[in-house]
Amino acid sequence: MSGPLLVVDGLTTEFPTRAGIVRAVREVSFHVEAGEILGLVGESGSGKSVTGFSILGLIDPPGRITGGSVRLAGRELVGLPARDLRAMRGREIAMVFQDPAATLNPVLRIGDQMALAIHAHETVGAAAARARVAEVLTLVGIPDAARRLDAYPHQFSGGMRQRVAIATALLNRPKLIICDEPTTALDVSVQAQILTEMRALARDTGTALIWISHDLATVSSLASRIIVMYAGRVIEEGPIRQVLSAPRHPYTRGLLDSLPAKAVAGKDLMQIPGAPPSMLALPPGCAFAPRCLRADAACDAEPTPTVAGDRRWRCHHPHAEPTS
Amino acid sequence: MLGFIIQRLLQAVVVMMIISVLVFCGVYAVGNPIDVLISPDATQQIREEAIRTYGLDQPLWKQYLDFVGRLVQGDFGRSFVFGSPVLPLILSRLPATLELTLVAVVGATLVGVPLGMYAGYKPDSLAARAIMGISILGFSVPTFWIGLVLIFIFAVQFGILPAGSRGETRELFGISWSVLTANGWQHLFLPALNLALFKFAMMVRLARAGTREIMLTDTVKFARAAGESEATILRRHVLRLIAIPIVTVFGLEFGSTLAFAVVTETIFSWPGVGKLIIDSINTLDRPVMVAYLMLVAFFFILINLTIDIVYVALDPRLRLRAAS
Numbered sequence: 001m002s003g004p005l006l007v008v009d010g011l012t013t014e015f016p017t018r019a020g021i022v023r024a025v026r027e028v029s030f031h032v033e034a035g036e037i038l039g040l041v042g043e044s045g046s047g048k049s050v051t052g053f054s055i056l057g058l059i060d061p062p063g064r065i066t067g068g069s070v071r072l073a074g075r076e077l078v079g080l081p082a083r084d085l086r087a088m089r090g091r092e093i094a095m096v097f098q099d100p101a102a103t104l105n106p107v108l109r110i111g112d113q114m115a116l117a118i119h120a121h122e123t124v125g126a127a128a129a130r131a132r133v134a135e136v137l138t139l140v141g142i143p144d145a146a147r148r149l150d151a152y153p154h155q156f157s158g159g160m161r162q163r164v165a166i167a168t169a170l171l172n173r174p175k176l177i178i179c180d181e182p183t184t185a186l187d188v189s190v191q192a193q194i195l196t197e198m199r200a201l202a203r204d205t206g207t208a209l210i211w212i213s214h215d216l217a218t219v220s221s222l223a224s225r226i227i228v229m230y231a232g233r234v235i236e237e238g239p240i241r242q243v244l245s246a247p248r249h250p251y252t253r254g255l256l257d258s259l260p261a262k263a264v265a266g267k268d269l270m271q272i273p274g275a276p277p278s279m280l281a282l283p284p285g286c287a288f289a290p291r292c293l294r295a296d297a298a299c300d301a302e303p304t305p306t307v308a309g310d311r312r313w314r315c316h317h318p319h320a321e322p323t324s
Numbered sequence: 325m326l327g328f329i330i331q332r333l334l335q336a337v338v339v340m341m342i343i344s345v346l347v348f349c350g351v352y353a354v355g356n357p358i359d360v361l362i363s364p365d366a367t368q369q370i371r372e373e374a375i376r377t378y379g380l381d382q383p384l385w386k387q388y389l390d391f392v393g394r395l396v397q398g399d400f401g402r403s404f405v406f407g408s409p410v411l412p413l414i415l416s417r418l419p420a421t422l423e424l425t426l427v428a429v430v431g432a433t434l435v436g437v438p439l440g441m442y443a444g445y446k447p448d449s450l451a452a453r454a455i456m457g458i459s460i461l462g463f464s465v466p467t468f469w470i471g472l473v474l475i476f477i478f479a480v481q482f483g484i485l486p487a488g489s490r491g492e493t494r495e496l497f498g499i500s501w502s503v504l505t506a507n508g509w510q511h512l513f514l515p516a517l518n519l520a521l522f523k524f525a526m527m528v529r530l531a532r533a534g535t536r537e538i539m540l541t542d543t544v545k546f547a548r549a550a551g552e553s554e555a556t557i558l559r560r561h562v563l564r565l566i567a568i569p570i571v572t573v574f575g576l577e578f579g580s581t582l583a584f585a586v587v588t589e590t591i592f593s594w595p596g597v598g599k600l601i602i603d604s605i606n607t608l609d610r611p612v613m614v615a616y617l618m619l620v621a622f623f624f625i626l627i628n629l630t631i632d633i634v635y636v637a638l639d640p641r642l643r644l645r646a647a648s
Contacts, residue, residue: 058548090551103546107564107639116560117550152640168550 003074004031005175005208006055006093010068011078013047013054022279024050026232027068032176037202037209039223039240041216041255043276047232048212052178055210056095057085073175091121094169098181100161104153110137110164111149117171132171140167141197159190166198176208183218195222216255220244225310228252231277231287238311248311248318251288286316325636329629336625343621344395347614348388356380357608361404378404391614400618401611405604410615414597419499420490421589421596425581427503427516432523433574440531441558441566447536455528462525471518471591478514486511488593515592519585523577530573534566567638575631583620 013025025047032038042048053059055070057077070077072092077085089095097103105113114136115129124132130149137145140163153161162182169177179198183191199222202209213219219226219240226243228236228251236249247253254272256262263269274291277283283290289299294317303314308321362374375381379390394401400410440459443452479487491511493500502508538544539562547557582597589598597616604612636642 056549058545086548086551086553088551089549095546095549097542097546097549099542102542105543105547105561105565106641107567108560113560116547116552116556120551120553120556154641165546168546172551 005034005036005073006032007071008051008055008068009071011051011054011065011070012067013050013059013063014066015063017280020280023282024063024232024279025054028229028232028234029068030227030234030237032208032210034175035202035206035208036225037199037211037223039219039226040210040212040229041214041219041226042229043214045276045279046229048214048229049180051229052095052180052210052212055178056089056093057082058089058095087121090117090169090174091172092174093176093178094172094174095178095180096162096165096169096182099185100158100165101153101185103165104161106153109150109152110156114164114168114171117168121172133167136167136170137164139170140164140201141193142167157190158186159194162186162190162194163197166194166201170201170205170207173205174207176210177202178210178212180212181214184213184215191218198222216244216259217261228255231282232279233287233314234305234312235288235315236311236313238313242311246319246321248306248313248321249288249315250292250294250317250319253319254291286314329633332629332632336622336629339625340618340621344392344614344618345388347617347621348391349384351610351613351617352384352387354605354613355608357404357610359608361607400615403604403609403612405607405609405612410611413612414600414616414619417595417597417600419501420594421582421585421598423501423503424512424515424519424589424594424596425578425585427512428519429523429574429578429581431516432520432577433527433570436524436527437531437563437570440528441535441562443528444532444535445539445554445558447532452532456532459525459528462521462528465521467518467522467587468591470521471515471588474514474518475591485514487514488591490595515588515594518588518592519581523581526573526577527570530569531566534569535562538562538565564638568635571634571638572631575627575634579620579624579627582623 008031009029011025011028012023015022015024028051040048040051050059054065055077057080059065065078068078077088111130111133114133115126118124118129118132134146134149137148142148142160142163153164156164166182183194186194195218198209201207211219211222223240226238226240227234228249230251236243236247236252243252244256247256251272257270258272260269272291277287277290285300285302286292286295289295292299296317298316303316305312305314306318358371358375358380362371379387382390391401402408403410403413406413439455443455446452475487478485489511490502490508492505492507493502494504496504502512543561544557547561584598585596586598586602588594589596590602600612601616604616
């Protein structure tokens with residue numbers, strides 16, 4: 001393989017609102033290797049979902065990508081005509097959303113709505129499409145799939161529904177699936193099952209995943225590399241173990257410290273003071289500075305990314321490298 | 325499902341009984357038919373004979389019981405004016421109204437729903453604004469005025485379409501239909517257009533509101549992420565999801581138009597039931613009024629039942645509830 005599967009470079013996505021322009025994604029750069037699972041974490045409003053939609057070219061007007069590039073296997077996706085983007089979606093990059101109860105069409109049979117995703121890309125007979133749908137449903141762990149093609153989404157449990165959504169994404173064997181919090185709406189035991197299965201699926205089919213989540217624990221059990229976003233920017237990136245054991249950015253550190261697993265029994269959970277800034281009134285310089293204990297006058301200037309090996313962070317006062 | 329239908333039919337019997345009492349009392353209160361039917365200079369003897377013949381000398385409850393007694397034998401009584409049995413009289417007028425109503429409501433739906441969906445899909449486009457403008461016109465301009473304008477333009481000024489009556493008819497199943505001849509269609513066009521305009525406006529608004537709402541849902545986003553084309557999304561996803569309110573309004577409009585196309589039928593001297601009921605009110609022809617109103621009630625019960633059955637066909641989520 002020559003070069004990474006997906007290269008996002010300086011991606012900026014803006015939404016004009018009545019109160020002003022919201023730059024939801026600001027100069028975001030990262031890459032995804034073929035077959036790799038990349039975790040993308042951040043709190044609500046940090047721009048992680050918008051990043052996913054920007055890659056697919058699915059930003060609803062009046063929002064639009066105002067800068068940067070997204071290259072899939074060397075091919076530029078930003079600025080492609082709508083027809084080419086549509087042909088790319090589902091076939092090369094697919095997406096799975098948070099709530100399967102909302103994504104699946106409640107009035108269409110599972111088999112029929114999944115077949116629509118096949119017919120979007122090739123001319124296949126109805127019987128062949130059904131066979132392929134059943135095959136992929138079996139792959140994602142739906143028992144007796146062939147007999148359940150005529151069922152409706154409401155006849156499935158939440159976990160089964162999300163498996164149907166994942167199967168829909170897998171139908172056209174895309175090289176990359178963007179998973180936007182696909183386990184958040186599920187209960188914990190089902191979450192664990194789906195995570196295990198997704199890891200196996202990605203490995204077996206060679207599909208790369210971008211796993212978007214606000215849950216560090218989920219991402220850490222799945223991804224090999226992680227990106228942390230704050231206020232529309234990537235503030236830290238690196239191999240998952242290194243980032244989790246020795247975060248360089250104070251925000252990542254704060255996230256890790258506030259994990260319930262780190263809490264001492266009987267004491268309050270740690271938390272990052274303050275609240276995320278309004279995207280309409282971002283502080284000058286580092287967006288995290290107002291909440292940061294290490295901030296000083298230098299932080300009024302936007303920090304540039306520091307690269308060290310395969311790690312990268314944006315901070316004037318990073319935590320020290322671990323002495324090992 | 326069968327149990328549901330039987331239950332509804334039993335309810336219908338109760339409703340019909342209540343309606344019959346209300347209608348009977350209401351019609352009784354409207355006025356004394358003898359004053360209209362018999363010339364003021366008739367002798368007292370003729371008057372009393374007529375009163376006895378029509379059974380008007382009996383107290384109201386006795387008249388009602390006699391009516392119900394005949395009704396259960398399928399006899400709605402005889403028209404005071406025509407002297408013939410009421411039911412065949414109404415049924416002979418019904419096909420004219422039925423075809424007018426069907427053409428108007430079906431036409432309004434077939435044109436209104438696609439236009440409304442377009443207006444909901446591209447709400448800011450010029451075409452959408454034009455469509456909404458026309459729909460406001462359809463809502464707010466009174467039917468009789470539009471009817472007169474249509475006659476003025478097409479019949480008087482250009483002389484391309486007839487101003488009234490049914491035109492040539494052809495027999496099918498022993499009933500005359502205008503829709504089976506070209507000349508009949510010429511006669512049908514203006515009154516149908518007149519009736520359809522309001523329904524068209526309603527369908528446009530419904531379809532637009534539904535489409536706007538559905539286009540923002542994750543179902544549509546997910547379908548787009550799978551690469552489905554906008555045409556597929558509108559046809560297969562959106563249309564199915566907005567079908568329920570449309571079917572409801574379709575049924576109710578169909579019923580009310582069938583019952584009360586009075587204004588249009590009068591303007592275009594269309595020999596339907598609407599004209600019959602107006603004439604019977606003028607002559608205080610009680611048996612016709614009673615039978616007609618009961619028939620209307622029966623239609624509405626039938627239509628509502630049909631709508632409920634169609635709901636279950638359209639929305640699989642209702643099937644579980646219907647079964648339990």
